Amino acid sequence: MDINNIEQGQKLTTILAHNRTENIGQDVWAQFVVPRYFDSIDFFGTMPCVIQGGRGCGKTMLLRFLSYQSQFSLNRSFENVEKNSLLQHVGVNWRAETAFLRQLNKRGVDEQVWLQAFSHYLVIKVSLEILSAIDHINKIFKIFDSDKLFLNELSDYDEDFSCTFNSLKGAFDKHRRRFEIAASNPNKLSDINFLPLSILKDLINGIKCRVADFDKTNFHLFIDEYENLLPYQQFVVNTQIKHSEPPIIYKIACKRNGMPLRDTLGGEAIQNKDDFIVYDIDLYTMDANYNVFAGEVLLSRISTVEKQALSIKLNDVTKLNERRESFYESEIIDTVSKLFPRKTQADLACDIFERPILFNKLKDMLEQALSVKGEKGYSADDFIFNNAKEASVVCVALLNRDSVTPSEVHNELKNYASGSDSKFNNWISNNFVGCYLNIIKRRKQENLLYAGYDTLISLSKGNLRHFLELARTAFSFGYLFNEDGNFTIKCETQALAALKTSEVLFQEIRSFKPYGHILYTFVQRLGDIFAALQSRLPQSEPEINHFSIEGGDSALSQATKTLLEECEKWGLLYRTIATKTKSTYSIEDYDWVLDPIYAPKFLISYRKKRKIFLTPRDLEGLFSESNDYFESFVSEIHAKQKRSNSKTEISDNSQPGLFD
Incomplete structure (x- = not known):
């Protein structure tokens, strides 16, 4: 699709602003994109x-x-x-x-x-x-x-x-x-x-x-x-x-x-x-085809500005099978991915190396970790390899762990840089995102982790309104025209749009009747807890953004159940069948996941990776109007972070609750 002038781009921003059905009217025939599940449900039975x-x-x-x-x-x-x-x-x-x-x-x-x-x-x-x-x-x-x-x-x-x-x-x-x-x-x-x-x-x-x-x-x-x-x-x-x-x-x-x-x-x-x-x-x-459907909706909106018909009529139920063809789906994903390019982990690591303020932060964190270790003979420069940038970033976490020595990390780093077998293959996969978030923490408006079409899909988590709001905000912040006349949105612009959208949607929680104020406070506290856990230097359990309940839902009071159901009703939390756990005390039945759209606001991961365990008392405290329980909760997290001992980390699920 060619959008070859500023006026068209401005029109597109306006079109994307109409991300609620109420903005369209009763007759949605021309704007409707038939959901891919439509022919599997008999709505007129x-x-x-x-x-x-x-x-x-x-x-x-x-x-x-x-x-x-x-x-x-x-x-x-x-x-x-x-x-x-x-x-x-x-x-x-x-x-x-x-x-x-x-x-x-x-x-x-x-x-x-x-x-x-x-x-x-x-x-x-x-x-x-x-x-x-x-x-x-x-x-x-x-x-x-x-x-x-x-x-x-x-x-x-x-x-x-x-x-x-x-x-x-x-x-x-x-x-x-x-x-x-x-x-x-x-x-x-x-x-x-x-x-x-x-x-x-x-x-x-x-x-x-x-x-x-x-x-x-x-x-x-x-x-x-x-x-x-x-x-x-x-x-x-x-x-x-x-x-x-x-x-x-x-x-x-x-x-x-x-x-x-x-x-x-x-x-x-x-x-x-x-x-x-x-x-x-x-x-x-929320199924695997949501990324295709969201792309179709976005391109459908764009076509109203470009006045260029799509190859398939998206409001035609009889065209669903054609839309399920793999070549068509690939074309949709390829088109929208060019509009919203992303940074790979390797790109993010290069960005840290290329930007002096981030590179100096990396060196400072490495020096600090080495000083705590007390092992002489190494400096930050010994853990910075230009041909192993991702691994160098992960060293920030490894050097803060008691379970590994600087010499072990250095040897593994040399092996990785030379192409030999190394533990870094696993360490990078598990720890890079957490380390990147800690390095970028003070400059979260420049956090490029939240850029890319696949990332916008993950952030919106099946919520088309959130996806369109992310896209609209990104377009309103600016776009570039390529040599072929198509436009693209820089990763920096996308990241800023993700942050602003996340903050706006978070503020919206207060309007969710009748418990808006309570839900707002709960999400704020939960996000702050995940952020505090994310900031732990060892990163032995990184990317925590969901929780399970010790004893399962049946252990909760009716009042707490009602508030959790309200969180689910308004899309603040969603639940999935609980993943396997190490806890000998756990009888949890569901994982409760914070909606990824709030990840940029709290500077945490949007990926469902690791969880913590909350007791019924923990949840009551987090829903409470009083700050006392929450403040003691976070104080305990920071106290354990200072001890920086992997055996006493909160992520050890051998205890009934976080710190009970």
């Missing part, structure tokens, strides 16, 4: 479903693509589309209006009244969506005369509905306004004629029996942000899920852990598999 996933995984964009505004988009050509097949499934999307729906509670009104009021409001909003969908479709295919169609059965619910289809939407809208006024003045609720949910089926069946083209149509109601509904409101929706059947099927979308209540109004509880199917979007977005 007659079984209710729960679409769950973290922030930024693409739930809202997906729901809008499944809804009538996109499926029957004015930007779509219907020449080669079978109308009857398309009309079998019509998606309508209702996003829970948090601020308004939370008003439908208490204020001197009995909960039973609010229950009826919410059901009434749900009926109105869904009816309006269904009528809008039918009207929209009718304008495209000219199926019926909206001025001559009467749904007589609806007049039994309210005389306002004794009108033509063309006026019916206005009648429901009138009821919406009446209710919203009453909701603001609860004493007027007694004047409202509450509509039952059964009117929805009568509305749809009235259309089906009068308009042949809709005879086999099922309406799929996707309720977005279900987790924002009040408990009694969730019970209403759960009840509809329990009794869903054509012509209207209820389906919801929520964050992970966003559906803790399964009760219905009838006293039953809805059950996974029996009453609904769960589609976990995170399982798909």
Whole structure:
């Protein structure tokens, strides 16, 4: 793709700024990139479903693509589309209006009244969506005369509905306004004629029996942000899920852990598999093909500026198999990797050698380690080999270990530099990143570890919004044009963008209701702990960025479990099956990993390498409003660092907790 002038580059920065679906609108047909998992899920099946996933995984964009505004988009050509097949499934999307729906509670009104009021409001909003969908479709295919169609059965619910289809939407809208006024003045609720949910089926069946083209149509109601509904409101929706059947099927979308209540109004509880199917979007977005999909989305955005069509229509479901061809995937990765070049470990080592301020830091750290050792006859220069730069950097950690002497390190270094067998082959693999982070620590805005397309993919960890924000920030900081007219973003610019994006997203945590302040403090403390562990000079256990819980989740209090689930819901932590451990005390079941997007802010590794163990008491202390426990926690880390003895390092998992 050729972006050959500054104006186009500026337009691209603006386009990438629209990284939330809300910035695009209801019709996302032209902008949508069909997820690579799309054909493995039956979104239009007659079984209710729960679409769950973290922030930024693409739930809202997906729901809008499944809804009538996109499926029957004015930007779509219907020449080669079978109308009857398309009309079998019509998606309508209702996003829970948090601020308004939370008003439908208490204020001197009995909960039973609010229950009826919410059901009434749900009926109105869904009816309006269904009528809008039918009207929209009718304008495209000219199926019926909206001025001559009467749904007589609806007049039994309210005389306002004794009108033509063309006026019916206005009648429901009138009821919406009446209710919203009453909701603001609860004493007027007694004047409202509450509509039952059964009117929805009568509305749809009235259309089906009068308009042949809709005879086999099922309406799929996707309720977005279900987790924002009040408990009694969730019970209403759960009840509809329990009794869903054509012509209207209820389906919801929520964050992970966003559906803790399964009760219905009838006293039953809805059950996974029996009453609904769960589609976990995170399982798909975090797979090995996320790097290809993210690249497709980025190039799709770029194409809107360049006005150059991609080789494959990314919003066409029938093209998925072509997009899975290996040569196509390689082309995508190659293209975006040129936009975001990276530094290899060898490049990072060269950067330390070539920049005086970093090279002097390397020498100072080597001299300091040798002075502690007390072994005479060696200087920092003896451990700096121009033909073994990566190994020289790793010497910073090795010389701080009691388990190895300077002479041993020097001999292994000479062997490595000469091409002979050496322990440095393993030492570099395990310790280079940790040593690099310690050397660059005072100049973290210049940390080139956070550059490169594959790094941006790792930092965003399946969160497309985070990836696009990283890309947008990088473009806004500047780009270069190559001789071939294509542009590229320098590693230094990418690294700065990663840092700024990480800091901005970290500050955003405070807005995560209802525990934002607690979650913000917890992530700050957890990141500080990982940073403190990272700064240990011996680096015997480098790249620590996740933890396991001694005794597993079952050992936690309900309050701590709730806060951990909130961390997972908002994407601050994600959990995986626990890796093998050395601990004889451990019964941990999961590893809890800090979202890599926060790695640049704390100057830690984004790679899932090593972990620490936390006791339930540790977690309670880290979630606590008081700083006392956390301060003693970090003090113990620094105390052990000063002792600098590998046998007493925190990474020794022979103890129940970090320092208990």
